[in-house]
Amino acid sequence: MIVIIGTPAEDPVRRLVDAARAEGVEALVLDETAAADWNLRVGSGPEGRYARLAGADGEVDLAGATGLYLRLTAPGRTGPVPDPLEQDRHDAAIALAAGWADVAAMRVANRPRAMASNGSKPYQAALIRSFGLAVPPTLVTNDPAAVQGFWDQHGRLVYKSASGVRSIVHELTPARGADLARVRHLPTQFQRLLEGTNVRVHVVGAAVFACEIGAATIDYRYREGGEAATMRAVELPPAVAERCVAVAAALDLPFAGIDLLRDDDGNWWCFEVNPSPAYSCFEEPTGLPIAAALARWLAGEGE
Amino acid sequence: MSGRDGQGEIVVAAARGDATAATILAALRRRGRASRLVDEATLARAVLEHRPASGAPGRGTQALPGDRLQLPDGGVVGPGTGLLVWRLDTFPLAAVSAGHREYADAEAFAAGLSWLTGLGDKVLNPPDPFGLAGPRVDLLRLAQLCEQAGVATAPFELCTNQAAARPGPTGRAWVWQPPGLPDPTQRWTPHPAGPPLPRPVLRTAAVQPAEPVLVLDARVVGTAAVPGEALVALAAAAGLRCAEVSTGTTADGRPVVTAVSPVPGLRAAGQFPAFVSYLERRADRTIEEAAA
Ligand SMILES: Nc1ncnc2c1ncn2[C@@H]1O[C@H](COP(=O)(O)OP(=O)(O)OP(=O)(O)O)[C@@H](O)[C@H]1O
Numbered sequence: 001m002i003v004i005i006g007t008p009a010e011d012p013v014r015r016l017v018d019a020a021r022a023e024g025v026e027a028l029v030l031d032e033t034a035a036a037d038w039n040l041r042v043g044s045g046p047e048g049r050y051a052r053l054a055g056a057d058g059e060v061d062l063a064g065a066t067g068l069y070l071r072l073t074a075p076g077r078t079g080p081v082p083d084p085l086e087q088d089r090h091d092a093a094i095a096l097a098a099g100w101a102d103v104a105a106m107r108v109a110n111r112p113r114a115m116a117s118n119g120s121k122p123y124q125a126a127l128i129r130s131f132g133l134a135v136p137p138t139l140v141t142n143d144p145a146a147v148q149g150f151w152d153q154h155g156r157l158v159y160k161s162a163s164g165v166r167s168i169v170h171e172l173t174p175a176r177g178a179d180l181a182r183v184r185h186l187p188t189q190f191q192r193l194l195e196g197t198n199v200r201v202h203v204v205g206a207a208v209f210a211c212e213i214g215a216a217t218i219d220y221r222y223r224e225g226g227e228a229a230t231m232r233a234v235e236l237p238p239a240v241a242e243r244c245v246a247v248a249a250a251l252d253l254p255f256a257g258i259d260l261l262r263d264d265d266g267n268w269w270c271f272e273v274n275p276s277p278a279y280s281c282f283e284e285p286t287g288l289p290i291a292a293a294l295a296r297w298l299a300g301e302g303e
Numbered sequence: 304m305s306g307r308d309g310q311g312e313i314v315v316a317a318a319r320g321d322a323t324a325a326t327i328l329a330a331l332r333r334r335g336r337a338s339r340l341v342d343e344a345t346l347a348r349a350v351l352e353h354r355p356a357s358g359a360p361g362r363g364t365q366a367l368p369g370d371r372l373q374l375p376d377g378g379v380v381g382p383g384t385g386l387l388v389w390r391l392d393t394f395p396l397a398a399v400s401a402g403h404r405e406y407a408d409a410e411a412f413a414a415g416l417s418w419l420t421g422l423g424d425k426v427l428n429p430p431d432p433f434g435l436a437g438p439r440v441d442l443l444r445l446a447q448l449c450e451q452a453g454v455a456t457a458p459f460e461l462c463t464n465q466a467a468a469r470p471g472p473t474g475r476a477w478v479w480q481p482p483g484l485p486d487p488t489q490r491w492t493p494h495p496a497g498p499p500l501p502r503p504v505l506r507t508a509a510v511q512p513a514e515p516v517l518v519l520d521a522r523v524v525g526t527a528a529v530p531g532e533a534l535v536a537l538a539a540a541a542g543l544r545c546a547e548v549s550t551g552t553t554a555d556g557r558p559v560v561t562a563v564s565p566v567p568g569l570r571a572a573g574q575f576p577a578f579v580s581y582l583e584r585r586a587d588r589t590i591e592e593a594a595a
Contacts, residue, residue, distance in 0.1 A: 038463055038464075039462075039463060039464050039467045039468070040462065040463045041460055041461065041462035041463070041468055042443065042460070042461050042462075043458070043459055043460030043461060043506075044443070044446035044456060044458060044459055044460075045458035045459075045460075046458065048450075049443070049446055049447070049450075054467060054468070085500065085501055085502045086501075088480070088481055088502050088503055089463050089464055089501065089502065089503060091481035091482040091503075092461075092463045092479060092481040092503030093463045094481075094482075095481050095482060095483050095484050096461055096463060096484070099441055099442075099443040099444070099461075099484045100443065102443065102444060102447075103443050103444060103446070103447040113432075113433070113444075116432035116433060117432060119409075119412075119413060119416075119432050120412070120413035120414075120416040120417050120432065121413065122353070122355040122413070122414070122417035123355070123413065123416045123417040123420055123432070125355060125356075125357060126355045126356040126357070126364040126417065126420060126421065127364060129356055129357060129358070129359075129360055129361060129364075130356070130360070130361070130362060130363055130364050131360075132360045133360060134358060134359050134360055135357045135358070136357060137357045137358055138354070138355050138357045139352070139353070139354055140351065140353040140354075140355065140414045140417060140418070141350075141351055141352050141353060142350060142351055142396060143350045143351070143352055143373075146352045161406075161410060161413075162410050162413040162414050162417070163406075163409035163410050163412065163413035164409070164413075165406055165409050165410070184398075185397065185398045185399050185407075186396075186397045186398070186399055186407050186410055186411065187351050187353070187396055187397075187410065187411060187414040188410075189414075
C-alpha cells in the first residue's frame with residue numbers, strides 16, 4: 001500500500017491516484033480538504049514509533065505502507081468559518097501528517113524537513129552547487145551601490161524572490177534600475193541573467209525525465225502577453241542526468257523538479273530544485289510517464 | 304586579538320531583553336575579549352552584501368569574497384569575525400510597511416539563512432530552515448534522534464481528535480494548541496478534566512525533570528541520568544555543536560530525554576563559565592585558521 005496525502009482534485013494528486021490504479025498499486029488517499037476528520041494518532045513507545053488512522057472499519061496502520069506522497073497545498077476554504085475545534089483538528093492533522101512524514105521509516109516524496117531547503121533559494125543554491133551543479137552568480141543585498149557594482153560586472157541581471165514565496169523573474173532593466181534605492185528596505189536577490197534553453201528535469205528515485213521548454217519570456221511560467229511556452233521531451237547527456245540524480249539524493253528530495261538551463265556555450269546551470277513539483281504541467285504536454293514512475297517508486301520498485 | 308572591522312570579535316545576536324546574552328557579553332568583556340551585541344534595532348539599520356557560493360560546482364557552502372554585514376557604527380560581521388552566536392529566530396533586516404510584512408519577513412529569513420550558512424564554522428551552530436539559531440527539534444523528531452543515539456524518550460501520543468481516539472497510553476493529557484507540533488522545550492498546559500472533546504491532545508508519561516545539561520562538541524557539562532556519550536551523539540544527530548539537553552526520570556525509574564534546544568539557557572551550575580570558555584576557544588580557532 002502507498003499513502004497519498006493531498007487534494008484529490010488537484011492535478012498532481014489525481015494523476016498519481018490514476019497511475020497507481022493503472023499500475024495495480026493500492027493507494028490510501030487522505031484528502032487535505034477534510035483533514036479535520038482524519039482521526040490520526042501518532043506516537044512513540046516501547047514498541048517504537050507508530051502512526052494509525054481510524055476509519056469506519058477500524059484502524060489502519062500507516063507504518064505498514066511502502067511509501068508516502070505528501071502534497072500539502074493548503075487549499076482555500078469556502079463556506080462558513082469552521083468552529084474553533086474543527087480548525088484545531090485540521091491544523092493538528094496537517095502538522096501531524098507533516099511531522100510523521102519527516103520520520104516515517106518508508107519512502108517519502110518528500111520529507112518536509114528536506115523540502116524546507118527550497119524556502120531559501122540562495123541557501124538551496126549553495127547546497128546544489130556543493131552537490132555538483134553550477135548555479136548562477138548571485139548577490140543578496142539591501143545596498144543599492146552593491147547592486148550597481150554587480151550589474152556592471154555581469155552586464156544583465158534578473159531579480160527574484162529569495163524565499164519560497166513565488167515571484168515573477170524579471171530582468172533588471174534601466175527603467176527598473178532607476179528605482180534601485182528601494183532595495184534599502186529589504187535584502188533582494190539579484191542574479192546574472194543567463195541565456196539559453198530551459199530544461200525541466202523530474203527525478204523519481206534514480207529515474208530521470210527531461211523536457212525542453214521553448215519560451216518567449218525569461219520566466220517561462222508567465223507568458224506576459226506573448227506566446228505560451230512549448231515543451232518537448234528530451235534525453236539529457238548522461239553526465240547531467242547523473243548529477244541531477246545525485247543532487248536530488250543529496251538534498252533528500254527523491255522526487256524533484258529541477259530547473260536547468262543549457263547556455264549557448266553548452267554549459268548546464270541549475271536555478272532550483274522544486275521539492276513539490278507540479279509535474280502534471282510537464283507530463284500532460286509531453287507524455288513523460290512521471291506519475292507512473294512515482295507510483296512504482298512509492299510501491300518499493302527500483303532505487 | 305581584535306582590530307579594525309571587528310576582526311576576531313565574538314558577536315552575539317540577540318533580542319534586547321535576552322538576559323542570558325547580556326550576561327555572556329559581560330563575561331566576555333571581563334575577560335578582555337573583543338565582543339559586541341547585535342540586537343534587532345542594530346540589524347534594522349545594517350547593510351547586507353551577501354555573495355552566496357555560486358558559479359561552477361565546488362566543495363562547501365562558504366560565501367564568496369566580499370560577503371559582509373555592515374553595522375551602523377562601522378563594525379562588520381563577516382569572514383573576519385571570530386565567532387557569531389545567533390540567538391534570534393528572525394533576520395530583522397526588513398524595513399517595510401505592515402501590508403508587506405509577511406513577504407518581507409520570509410525574504411529576510413531566506414537571506415539570513417543563506418548568509419549565516421555562508422559563514423560556516425564562524426557561527427556557533429549551523430543554521431537550519433527550521434531555526435536560524437540551529438534546528439528546532441519537535442517531539443516526533445526527538446523520538447527519532449533519540450532512537451539513533453540509543454537513548455529513550457518518554458512514551459507519548461499525539462492525536463487529532465481526543466473524543467474519537469481509542470484509549471492510548473496511560474499518562475497525562477496536555478492541551479495541544481496547533482498550528483505545529485507541541486514544542487518539547489515549552490511548558491505544556493494540563494488538559495482540563497472532563498469528558499473528551501473533539502480536539503487535538505498530547506498524552507505523555509509523567510517525567511521528573513533533572514537539571515538540563517550542556518553539550519559542547521564532545522563535552523557534556525552537568526550531570527544527567529542519561530550517559531554522556533549518548534547525549535553527545537544526540538546533539539550531533541540533531542546537527543548541533545552546542546545544545547542544551549533536558550532529561551528526566553519516568554515514574555518507573557527510566558532515564559529519558561525530554562528536549563534538545565540550540566539556544567542554551569545556561570541556568571545550571573558550572574555551565575556558564577564552560578560556555579564562555581568554549582566561545583573563546585572557537586573564536587581563537589577561527590582566528591588561527593584565518594592567520595594560517
Ligand atoms: N538568472 C536567471 N537567468 C535567466 N533566467 C532565469 C534566471 N533565474 C530564473 N530564471 C527563469 O525563471 C524561472 C523560474 O526561476 P526560479 O525557479 O529561480 O524562480 P522562483 O520564482 O524562485 O521559483 P518557484 O516559484 O518555482 O519556487 C527559471 O526556470 C528560468 O526560466
